[in-house]
Amino acid sequence: MPAALALGLVPFLLALAACGGDERDYTVPTSLCGTPVDSGLLEPLLPAGKEIGQETGFSGQEGPKQMCTVRVDGKAWLLTHGEWREGGYTALDAVRDRRGRGGEHAVDGGKIAYWDQGAATVVPCRSEKWKAQTFSVVVESVYRDGRKGDSDALKAFVESYGKAVAERLPCA
Incomplete structure (x- = not known):
């Protein structure tokens, strides 16, 4: 009986060990490169993993292009x-400028546009x-291991994030 019990536990322990890679050991941030x-x-857009980091970037001569890489x-x-x-x-212009390959869609009266790996708002x-x-604000999933992005999560995030970005801009 103990051998049968041990054999029965093997698949359970293997399944349990496999689940260990699906855990998020980091805290989901409450800001991206300084923007709340x-x-x-944000959580559904991030994978399991041990560490999270952020890098801010700026470029452009016709106006600063603000970038944040997670x-x-x-x-x-x-x-x-x-x-x-x-x-x-x-927003559709922003998606096409970033993506330029087709498969773009506009929703919410054109306030948001998206494709399978990203979304934009203006x-x-x-x-x-x-x-x-x-x-313009674009959010893009750049590493997906061949998985399709979550369009609904991207649209919800870009709408909220766009508002937060707008509050920090020096608008006239």
Whole structure:
């Protein structure tokens, strides 16, 4: 009987050990590169892992392009990209500029656009300095191990994140 019990436990212990890789040992951040976020909306976009880190970047001569890269266990997992834009620039324009391969969709009256690995929104924000009327915000899953992104989670996050970004912008 003990041998049968031990044999019965082997599959259970193997399954339990396999689940260990599906745990999140880090705390989901409440900000991305200084911008407050709803960690509940961010959580479904992040994988299991041991460590999380963030890197801020800026570039561009026609206005600062603000970037934030979120890494889990050293792999770039989520990228945010913000850029000053002219009037009339749409969320679908932002997705097409980032992606440019087709498969893009607009929702919520065009306020949000998405594809299978990312989503965008555009917030009104006049800037005399950058000769801009809007600011585009794109959130992209950049490392997915061949898995399709969660479009609903991306749309919900980009809507909330776009509002948080807008509150921090120096709009005229």
